[in-house]
Amino acid sequence: MQIRYLVALSLLPQLVIAGEAPAPSASQCVVQPPVPVPAVQPSTDENNQVIRISSQDSEAQMGKQARFSGDVTVTQGNRLIKADEAVLDQENEQLDANGNLVFQDSAFTVTAESLQARMQNNSATLKGAQYWLHGQQVHGDANELEITPDNNLLLSETNFTTCPPGDSSWLLEAEKIKIDSSDEWGEIWDARLRIAGVPVLYVPYMTVPVSDKRKTGLLFPTFSTSSTNGVEVAVPWYWNIAPEYDMTITPNYMSNRGLFLKNEFRYLAGDAQQGQINLEYLDKDRSISGNPDRYLYHWNHQGAIDKNWRVLADYTDVSDNNYFNDLNSDVAQATDNQLSRVGEIAYFQNNWNAGIRAQDIKVLGETDEPYQVMPQVSFNYFSPSLWQNLDFSFASEVTNFAHKDAGELSLAGQTIPTATRLHVEPSLSYPIYGPAGSFVSELKLYQTNYWQRDFANDSGLSEHVSRTIPQARLYGQINFERQTKLFDVNYRQTLEPQIQYLYVGYQDQSDIGLYDTAALQDDFYGLFRDRRYAGLDRIANANQVTLGVTSRLFDDHNEEQLKFSIGQIFYLEDNKVNLLPELVEETPSFSVLAAEMDAKLYEDFYFSGSVQYDTKEQDNKKSEFTLDYRPGANKLVQLSYRYIPDLLNTNTNDRVDISQAGIRGAWPIRDDLYFVGNWYYDLNESRSIETYTGIQYESCCWAVRLSYHYRIKTNYDDDIATVPDPRDQFESGVYLNFVIKGLGGSGPLGVADMLNEGLFNYRKPLYLRN
Template sequence: MWAGVSNAQEVCFVPLAGPNLDNSLIDGQILVKSQYSEIQQNTYAEFNGDVEINSSEVKIKAESAKLDRLSETLVANGSVNFQDKNITVSSDKVTLNRISNELLIEESNYQLNRVQGHGEAQEIAISEQTGINLIEASYSSCPIDDEVWRIQASQIEITPNQARGIVKHARFYIKDVPVLYLPYFSFPVNDERQSGLLYPDITNSSSAGISVEQPIYWNIAPNYDLTLSPRLMTNRGLQLKTEFRYLTEQHKGQLNLEYLPNDLAEDQDSERYFYRYVHNGSINENWRVNAEINGLSDDNYVNDLGSDYYSQSDTHLYKTLGLNYFSEGLDISAQFRDFEVLGDHPDSYRALPEIRLNYLNDLGAGFEFNINSELAYFESGDEDNPTATRFHIAPTLSYPFQNQWSELLAEVSVMHTHYFQENITDTNLEKEVTRTLGQAKLYGSLAFEREISWFGKTLTQTFEPKAQYLYTSYEEQTNIGLYDTTRLYNDFAGLFRGQEFTGLDRISDNNQITLGTTTRIIDDNNQEKFKLSIGQIFYLKDNQVLDATKEDSKSALAAELDWQMGSKWYAHTLAQVSSITDKVERSSISLEYQLSENKLLQINHRFVRDLSSEKIDQVGITATWPISKNWQWIGRWYYDRTLNRTVEAYNGVQYSSCCWTVSFVAERYLSNSYESTGVQSTNDFETGFHVYFTNRNLLRDGLFGYRRPYLLN
């Protein structure tokens, strides 16, 4: 029932370790130390002044003690401190019966050992058989001096070898205000996974209405568990969410099923569902298997009902099944890759299957021989689209060299691809296409460094120029369909990639030189404080592959900057500047001020001049700041300057203590819902209010989650 408490305990509470009972006593023996003693043989023994009583399982300290030899009863009085492996107790009187091995403690304060828990009790009875029994007692896992909540009960039982304690006739208090009565419930007494209720999730949104989700956790076995989460939504009805997890020595996986039998918000009876299965495993030392299968009932499921795995901006659900072989020099993978497309988006091709083989061999004298090969079959959900079988093999001979101050790579490749295409009527595609291309690459970089004085400190600055020449031969490719190929975005690292497309359906002809440089500033601890990279491609010949044609003899200028400005300011910037218009085509800027872990302010801006004929120009602010000792505020605001509107507003407060956490969040954001035609709306907004009882990272929630703005080491 107290899920979420353990995270706070790790920071706020150090459990008592229990007494040191390594005293060489055997069962039944008692060792008594005191300042004064009076012993009458076979009748009684009295001890006074700093009395210490030790056995093999118990340690007692008191002002005085009396041992009745006839009844085998020991009574300790005056500032009594009792300890065993389970509990530490302070009391005025402790009675121990050595025959029954039972202990009775009256009017006491107690604290559990090894786990969080303390309270007061009118009477505590302890025995080996029944464990700990507390009468008219209180219990809390909060710190003693900051008891936010407590349970007052007629009886609390903690039985040996049981993971949960039992509470009867319990009254639950927040501070000193009673808020709940339970005639019976159980609670964990260790950190083992246990069945029971987890914290509820309470939200209110314009789509679902008031939503209350109550997770029920079932610890089926040490390596299996199941969470059932009934969710009642005032606008949509009753939904059931399930999560089953398993773990074996070589495999692990998770199955999620969500089902809403009748959505009340729909005009007609409508059942809605979502499923997800993920598996990763090892068959043996070399073979691995993986799977990820997702599906849902309709395009608007995530927008209307939410998801822990997908966001409103996602357009595809993945379905993959793979088998992989790894060994020294040889990798083989077989993947079945499918997609479920959301909304009115072009159908993506699925690979059923895609088999890849990569082989690497050291030839000696610094040379390496590498073979990359692939066999794939492509089809789409539209029966009118072409299908294709593609075989590709690319042997490569390379000479890589690297030392502390330089790097050299010389590489030649032959790329041979064969297509067998069907269903190509009314297209310019050909049934069989063979394409063979040659490619040569020469890459080199140098690293220079010097000491500099920067802001009064002696640091190290590097200067790292790099250059690459790339040549790729040309063949006509318009007779080949586009099955897994899209244009790539060239940031600084992409300038040296040597390929302008994903996949293999288009391989651009190249005759180009890429020049770039990076400079870094490094402190005495070998940590980067500043990094600036800038580069550009110079085309020596126009591309003949139509999809790769350029408007200028050089690419956009790509730059990237990371800067740790002191101990609290950080900046990250990247940009692409057109060589034709000298205007910024793409850019992103992040500036962050972080005074401490819970005090930060981040400003972001992203800009794309043309993305599918649309302009992206958005600015955002993310901040978090403590309100008081236990209260934290988190806020986020993103504004679209092109459309002059807010796209996300997020405001939350979180209370955290050593024994409980609660968060309150209000937000408004673009819903991105799909219309009946499949077109995604850009004008509908969703508003919501959430209450979380778990230790949640509110900074990373929402449409635009927090990300650290720099990439320095």
């Protein structure tokens, strides 16, 4: 499970474990003790460690007392003591040392005024101590520091911080700290937190984890203000129920809406299964007429029962269509409009697998609900090299399609068809692979039977349909390469032509309903698919040839600097299969010309683009372009443009053209201060659709981020308001994140986190490394 770091319950989490990696530089932030840290060798006999003492002068009385002075060094196992003078009481097995005193072991260095060590129980007490943890930021003072025989630490009148010496950004003071090394917990009494020297928090008693163990307590709060939610304050509380269970409860108060409660419960079911349950509830939303209650519940479970059985469950439901648009949910974002409900159990063997699956998808804002899979039973068999390099595979399924509105429509005298589908798909393929290229020949048979119910007499559907469609596919690729020079730079260039011939038989399928089928996108990789539609309700006939070519450039380090692909389908016969009988699809003699390119243009400039162009109509069907300038870590300027014509608006059922341009940037102002911003503009509507500006300061011991967000809201028809409510088309807000490092959090995640804020996430060329 993911470890949560706490506010009041993790004030000293790094005393034993490795510290957080701060933004500026790990080497800059690690506080070094004033004396060198020796390379401590592990002891070979921990039960009977020999004490070795060296000094410039010494005097001893046999069996009683020995006095050492001048550059005194005492070693015992992993521990090292240096002092100006030391007295060893052999009768009481006690060592006293003082004067420029240094005490070191593998975990920390302590300087002190005096030391008293008791040899018989391996304990020590240091007065006037200053301590530094090796390899970490943590350091502090203690009036008295005691190391107990069982290696626990007791600190009296002490303090600690993760800030560099001389930096008083924050400091924790305590009357007493006890750290139990066996239980890996610490106890703190009378704790006072000072920020810039000003006391801001007092806690009489607290416990803290000093390893990766989890502990119940408060997490860091968040603050924001927006035009829709008003002032928003969230204070999460973490409950460590058991090693295999935990829960986070987050009261989130919004001045415009009310109290929004979020609950996340996580669990482990054995070594190989895990799950999560989310419950969210807003009582009487004040921003909507009628003050409706709003809620979410979500359950996800997945894992392996044993080496063969796998289970999956995923269920989410919300009170209304605009839930994710209005509320800051922990389950999904505002751009998500589909709720998946899936339950599956599957059995896997080397050459075959079988499973049973139930699925229901809720599309927010859609009046027409998709069909439910209730259930689907599948069986798949694979036999590579069945005979003479001939591969055989067999896929099959039995699916029952139900509809949640079927009962209501039946009572209203209307009908909606449901069906049971049996599909088997045997295939034979003969692949040939080599350095010079590849060639695959494939034969496949689609055999499908439908038993359809509850359809209207004039629907054109049949009660029983048997469909048998053969398919043949030939696919070949050749790899050419040569050495070339461009702009006085040596490259290895490849040329990879591809060709595919696809034949799919024709059968009239207009008497079959649409249960899980939709059109697929015509990008470059889609040109070489053997299917035009997703799902099995429509299998389009085909007699076509696809031509494509890819070229790449590799530098002397064998790193890809450019990739360009272009291709097109040439139809030898018209498509006779449509999604709907009344929908007459255009039957051109060739598909769109699809091209994609990723390139490192020059030094730190990168280009990525894709185009789908209708060569017959000479019309752009889709295009996306980005130009990146990335000269170093956390440095980015990206220009982007995307165009999608004739896109269906699911809210209004109108066809719209999407033409949007944007700029996104991230740049360090100093080593500890950087800026991230983006701006996207709708060229058709002549308006901004999203603006984000964020500034983050991150030092070794604290971080703060201030951001402003202005974005368009995706609003669906309200299904919870008593009367129609006007909705703000845009939302704006100011957000503040503040974290003290070492006091319960590692701070904002940095540039990558800020680049992914909002509707448009940052994407860089997929195939290129920088």
